[in-house]
Amino acid sequence: MQFNQLGLSQTVLAALEAKGYSKATPIQEQSIPSLLEGRDLLGIAQTGTGKTAAFMLPSIDRLVASGKRAQPRGCRMLVLAPTRELASQIAESARHYAKGTRLSVMTCFGGTSVHKNKTDLARGVDILVATPGRLVDLLDQCYAIMLGIEILVLDEADQMMDLGFIHALKRIVRELPAKRQTLFFSATMPKTIRELAGQFIKNPVEVKVTPEATTAERVEQRVTHVQQAEKQSLLTIMLRDPAIDRALIFTRTKHGADRVVKLLAGSGIASNAIHGNKSQPQRERALGEFKAGKVKILVATDIAARGIDVSGVSHVFNFELPNVPDQYVHRIGRTARAGATGLAISFCADDEKPYLRDIEKLTRQKITVVPLPEGFLAESARIKASRSPVPMSRDEQNGRNGRAFQKPNGQHASQRGPRPNPARGDQPRREGGPRADQPRREGGNFERRDGGSFERRDGAPQGEKPRNYARPKSKWHARPARAGQGGNRPR
Ligand code: AMP
Numbered sequence: 495m496q497f498n499q500l501g502l503s504q505t506v507l508a509a510l511e512a513k514g515y516s517k518a519t520p521i522q523e524q525s526i527p528s529l530l531e532g533r534d535l536l537g538i539a540q541t542g543t544g545k546t547a548a549f550m551l552p553s554i555d556r557l558v559a560s561g562k563r564a565q566p567r568g569c570r571m572l573v574l575a576p577t578r579e580l581a582s583q584i585a586e587s588a589r590h591y592a593k594g595t596r597l598s599v600m601t602c603f604g605g606t607s608v609h610k611n612k613t614d615l616a617r618g619v620d621i622l623v624a625t626p627g628r629l630v631d632l633l634d635q636c637y638a639i640m641l642g643i644e645i646l647v648l649d650e651a652d653q654m655m656d657l658g659f660i661h662a663l664k665r666i667v668r669e670l671p672a673k674r675q676t677l678f679f680s681a682t683m684p685k686t687i688r689e690l691a692g693q694f695i696k697n698p699v700e701v702k703v704t705p706e707a708t709t710a711e712r713v714e715q716r717v718t719h720v721q722q723a724e725k726q727s728l729l730t731i732m733l734r735d736p737a738i739d740r741a742l743i744f745t746r747t748k749h750g751a752d753r754v755v756k757l758l759a760g761s762g763i764a765s766n767a768i769h770g771n772k773s774q775p776q777r778e779r780a781l782g783e784f785k786a787g788k789v790k791i792l793v794a795t796d797i798a799a800r801g802i803d804v805s806g807v808s809h810v811f812n813f814e815l816p817n818v819p820d821q822y823v824h825r826i827g828r829t830a831r832a833g834a835t836g837l838a839i840s841f842c843a844d845d846e847k848p849y850l851r852d853i854e855k856l857t858r859q860k861i862t863v864v865p866l867p868e869g870f871l872a873e874s875a876r877i878k879a880s881r882s883p884v885p886m887s888r889d890e891q892n893g894r895n896g897r898a899f900q901k902p903n904g905q906h907a908s909q910r911g912p913r914p915n916p917a918r919g920d921q922p923r924r925e926g927g928p929r930a931d932q933p934r935r936e937g938g939n940f941e942r943r944d945g946g947s948f949e950r951r952d953g954a955p956q957g958e959k960p961r962n963y964a965r966p967k968s969k970w971h972a973r974p975a976r977a978g979q980g981g982n983r984p985r
Contacts, residue, residue: 500526503555505594510551513590519544521703526552532675534698536691540681541580541650542827543703546587549573549677553645554592556675557620560644564598564618567638571645572670573623574663576653577797578603578774579781584649585623597621604628605774612637626654626662633669640669648694651680652687657797660690667694682820713810713826715838717850717861722843725813726754727874730761731867732811732839733791739808740784743793744825746814751793754813758791760881765791768798796821804828812840815849819856839864 495518497510510516518526521543525535529552539545553571564570573588575581585601592599597620602611604627611628615638632638646667648654654663678691678698691698720728733741745751748769755767766780766789777798783789785804796816807829816822822840829836840861842850854860867873 495523497522501530502526502551503558505558506551506554506591509591509593510547512593515547519548519703521545521701522548522551524701524703525549525699528699529553529675529677530555532556534675534695535677536695536698536700537677537679538681538683538700538702539679540824540827545649545679545703546584547591549647549649549679550584550588550591553621553647553677554588554595554597556645557597558595562642562644564620565639565642566618567615567636568640568642569600569615569619569622569638570642571621571647572629572640572643572666573621573647573649574626574629574654574666575623575649576625576657576659578605578625578777579798580650581623581625582778585621588621588623592621599623602628602632603774605777608632608635608637618642626659626666630662630665633666640666641671643670643674645675645677646670646694647677647679649679651678651690652682652684653797655687655690664693681824713829713836713838715826715840715859715861716864717840717842718864718866719842719844720866722845724870724874725841725843726757727877728841728866728870729754729811729813730758730763730877731870731873733758733763735809737808738790740787740804740806741791741809741811742804742807742825742828743791743811743813744816745793745795746816748795750814751795754793757881758793761877762882763791764789765793767793769795770798772798796825808836810836810838812838815840815842815846815853817849819849819852822853823857 496516497518498507500518500523502510521537521539525537525548529535529549535549537545537548539548557570560570562570573581573584575584581601581603585599588599599621600611600614600619601623602615603625606628608628608631611632612635615622615632629638633640648663654660676695676698678695680687680691683691718728729743743754743765745754748771751767751769755765758765766783768777768780772780780789780792781804784792787806793813810826810829812822812825816825826836826838829838840850850861
């Protein structure tokens with residue numbers, strides 16, 4: 495159906511035309527007319543279906559039509575999203591679609607200045623796109639007021655639950671006026687999410703698009719069985735494929751992502767990592783370079799990659815298979831955006847075979863097994879031998895990753911005395927810490943996954959908090975817990 499048959503205003507239609515969109519996607523077709531009438535909505539849809547425009551376009555028209563003004567420290571439409579990346583992208587779309595109107599758009603999420611949020615919000619804003627944690631901070635400090643809200647959108651509710659935002663969400667919703675329009679989106683709708691939705695929405699229109707398995711059908715999927723220790727060589731070989739325009743590589747842990755980047759650099763392949771330990775400017779730079787095609791390889795954890803909307807991702811590599819099968823579908827959905835096709839290649843070590851079975855059960859598809867390339871072991875040995883000593887990443891060199899490279903005595907890594915001078919007979923300086931090609935151990939057999947849960951290295955059951963886990967001392971743990979503040983860690 496064409497957009498101009500859905501009852502949208504000329505202003506919004508002009509913004510769509512500027513984007514080159516004329517035909518509505520199924521979710522847009524099904525939700526826009528009811529949303530223009532002011533109905534609540536329960537949408538079962540994942541990113542890539544066009545859901546941002548589905549909720550943003552009619553909301554813009556309703557905000558313009560109601561003609562109210564945002565009160566100081568308040569907003570008229572609040573969009574809550576689980577990650578900073580998704581929040582930025584929603585705000586970007588909102589700014590584009592609202593170009594012909596006088597509506598203002600603002601984002602607020604962790605990793606940016608609270609002071610700036612406070613001053614930006616002081617005069618009030620029409621559309622506020624926020625992550626729940628930062629918004630609760632602003633509410634607690636009375637820098638934000640939720641009373642004038644006409645429209646509330648909860649995006650990717652299932653991810654918000656997974657990330658532990660439930661208390662923050664409830665805290666925010668308590669402050670909202672009862673008379674409002676509420677839109678609730680989730681990629682999956684298990685009983686718990688449906689019950690949660692029931693607390694927020696009234697008599698909603700229900701819209702369901704693209705069951706998860708269908709996205710998977712558009713992506714050509716392959717799996718190669720390979721030992722964990724050989725995965726890096728296999729990746730290096732596969733990345734030589736000239737057909738790769740942009741590749742997204744998934745690992746299960748943040749350290750895993752950093753390791754891949756470092757080892758690729760050792761083989762002369764440039765890449766960036768994006769995960770919860772990276773600062774906001776680092777994430778934006780990594781994503782910007784990837785989008786611009788300057789760095790063709792982005793290594794990501796599941797959570798950091800949520801909502802990343804980059805067109806032209808030709809390949810997705812699952813360097814490690816996710817232990818939650820839904821994540822596999824989310825991952826491979828990063829390629830094959832907006833109807834395109836893509837290639838997803840998974841590396842499966844022996845201990846990951848049960849994950850592979852779960853994935854095939856969910857997608858109801860058998861993934862094509864591709865054997866290791868001919869002469870792989872010899873080539874792998876050559877790659878390992880020729881890999882240059884793992885260089886420091888650009889962030890390390892520039893001292894941009896303050897937290898990770900802080901020395902125990904509080905000095906920054908760059909403050910470490912005079913450089914060794916071989917002419918004087920000084921020994922080369924040994925880098926401290928574990929060898930970069932070996933996993934860094936954090937709490938015995940466990941490593942923290944992005945999002946806070948635990949990854950066992952020895953293949954034992956996943957997700958349990960280890961008994962011997964020593965909490966890393968960081969500023970985030972030092973912060974006193976406050977009521978209603980679910981997640982104060984940067985994501
Ligand atoms: P979303 O599901 O909101 O993340 O959107 C996925 C991608 O599809 C984004 O890049 C949108 O800009 C794009 N998109 C949204 N609506 C349309 C449409 N009607 N036609 C073509 N592309 C669209």
